[in-house]
Amino acid sequence: MPVKQEKRLRVGVLGAGQIAQAAHFESCTKAVNADLHAICDVADDLRERMVITHGAAKGYNDYDRMLADPEIDAVIIATADAFHVPATIRALEAGKHVLCEKPMGLTVEECETLKAAVAASGKVFQVGHMKRFDAGLQAAKTFIDQEMGEIVALKAWYCDSTHRYPMTDAVQPLIVTSANARKPSANPKADLRRYYMLAHGCHLIDTARYFAGDIVAVTARLSERAGIWCWFVDVEFASGTLGHLDLTVQVRMDWHEGFQIYGQNGSVIGKTYNPWYYKTSEVDIFREADGATHRVLGADGHFYRRQLEGFARTILEGTPMEGADIDDGLASVRAMVAIARSAESGERVALADVSGGV
Template sequence: MGAGNIARRYHIKGYVTSSEADIVAVTDIVKDVAEQAASEYGITKVYDDFQELLQDDTIDAISICVPNQFHAPITIAALEAGKHVLVEKPVALNLGEAYAMREAAQKNNAIVMVEYPMRFDSGYLKAKRLIDEGYLGDIVLVKGTWCHGGPEMYTKGKWFFSKELAGGGSLIDLGVHSIDILRWLIGDIKDVTGFCSTLTKSIKVEDNAIISLQFKNGTLGLVDTSWSVRSVQVRTEIYGTKGRLLLQDSPVTSIEADFADDLHGKLIIAHTKDTGDNDPHVKCVRHFVRCIAEGMKPDTATLDDGIAALEVIMNVYENNYATKKGNPV
C-alpha cells in the first residue's frame, strides 16, 4: 500500500528477491503512481482504493508505505481482513493508535512487523555480537546521531512537515531509528527527557531534537536528530568498561573499535556496504516473508518494538509541544 519512493526502493525489492513471495497487487491514492510501479515490476493488479485490495482473498500480507497518519487505521483494517502487516516506522501517530494495533494483531492472530532496517544491517549485527559476548565489558554510555537536510532532500512530499500527517518532525522521522537500535543493543529504556526545537525551517514540527535516556540496566544514552545538517550523518557510539565501538553510515560502512585489554589503539573493521539484495531494508522485508511462510512469530522488529520506541518519543513530545499552538517550545 503506497507505491512511492520507500515502496519501490525497498519493500518491492524485498518481495521480488524472495523465493517465498509473489507480489499480487499494488495500490496508491494516485493511480498513475501505482500503475507505474506495476508496470516496472510486472504486478498484475492495481487498486486505487485500499479497501478493495483488502477484499482480495489471494493476498496474505501487505506492506504499508503511506504517510504516518494512515499507518494505524490501515494496519487495523488489514488485520481485521485477515492479512499480515509490515508497516513503516513510526507505527502510529500516538500511543492510543499503537495499542489498538496490538489489540487487533492479538485478536486476529496475525503478524505485524515494523520496517527497522538497522536491525538487519551487517555492521549492527556484528556490534550486537560483540556486546552480547562481553568484548566491551559493561556498557555505560551509548549515543545515536541521525541528521540530514530534511525530507525535501529525498521526496517532494510535504506531509513530513505536518504534525497531523506525520506526528512530529525529525525525532519521529529519524530519531525513531536511533532509539530502536539502542534499545535492541542495550535493553529496555527506563526514563527519558529531551528537547525539541524548530531552528531553520518554517514548519510547525521540530527540525532538531536531542534526548537523554536511562536504560533499565543503568546505561545512559543520548540521541540527537536534525533536519538542518546538509551532510548526512548516521553514527552510533557504544562505550563499555573494556572498549568502544563507533558505527558510521546506514548501511554501515565501517566500525571503529577500541579495546582496553590485549588490543591497544584503534581497530578499523571495514565493511562492504550493504546494497542491492543485501540492503538492510530488503532483508527486513524478506524476514517478514519468512516468518509468514514458516508460521513463526517475528523475533525482531516486532510491533512491541515499534510501540516501545513510540513511547519514548511521545514522552518527549508531551513535554515539548504547547497544548494550544501545537508548536515545539
C-alpha cells in the first residue's frame, strides 16, 4: 500500500455493522490521507472487537461523546438507513464533516431538512455513492464531458442475483454480529419492494444521473412474479436524452449490471461487477474520430477507499467534490419516490411534484 501522507483526515465511524466491517473500517486504514480515529457503537462487545481488529485509537458507546472529541475531523455514517439524517444533522451541528452511506434519507422532506442543515453548517457533506469512484465509470464520464458531444440515449441496468450471497460471503470478511446492536423500529426488509428500491435502485439512479445529468420525470412499470421484482423505467433527462432503467432483483443468473450510452461523437458500453469483488468496470469507449475502442484497466478497484480519499482531499486540500453531494442525494431520493408513485399509478410522474417516501 502507498505510504500514508503527513496530513490526514481523522475519521470517526458511527456504526460497526456489516457495511462498516466490509467497507469503511478498511477504507480508513488503507486511505493515504485518512486515519480511523474512532468507532462508535452501542454494542460494547462488537465495538471493542472492531477497535482492536482495525486499530482505532478510541471507542465510544455514546455518539455525542464521539462528536465532542476535538481530534475527530469527520464522521462516516454507517448505520441503518432510518438513522442517516438525524445522525448527520447531529454531526454537522457538532462541526464535523460527514460522509453518509446511501441512500441519504428515506423521504423527500427529511432530505430537504438535511439540505438546509448542510448549508447552515458550512461543512463538507458527501453521499456514499461509491460507484462514482469506479475508474471505468470515471473514464466514461470524462469522455462524455469532453468528447462525446450530445448524449442521445442511455440504457442502464442493475440486476441482483439469487447467487450473490454465496459469492459475497466468499470474498467479504467474516461479519461479526451482536445481540446488543441498535436496530430501527421497523424491519427494513419487511417490505421488499421498498427495500430493493432503497438498497439497489439508488445505485442505478445515481449512475444514470452521473452520466446524463438531472432526471425530470419517470414512467415506471413494476412486475412481481416468480419471486422476481422487476422495474422498467422510462426516464426523461433535462438535457433531452432518452433513458431506460432496468432494476431487477433476484435474477436467475450471475450479477448483471451495466450501461450503454449513445452520443454524437461515440458510444460507451460498460459491464460492472459485484462491488465486493473490488474490480473496476469493463468500459469500452468508442471514438468515432479514430474508429477505435479504448478501455482503461483501472487496476485500483477499491471504490470505498477511493471514495474516502476523494472526500478527504476536498476537506484537506479544498479540491472540488468528486463524489455525490447533497443535491445528488436529494435527487436520488426524489427519483426513487417518483418511480414508486409511477409504478403504483401507471402514470408519468415529475420529480418536482413528489413528496413522502418510497
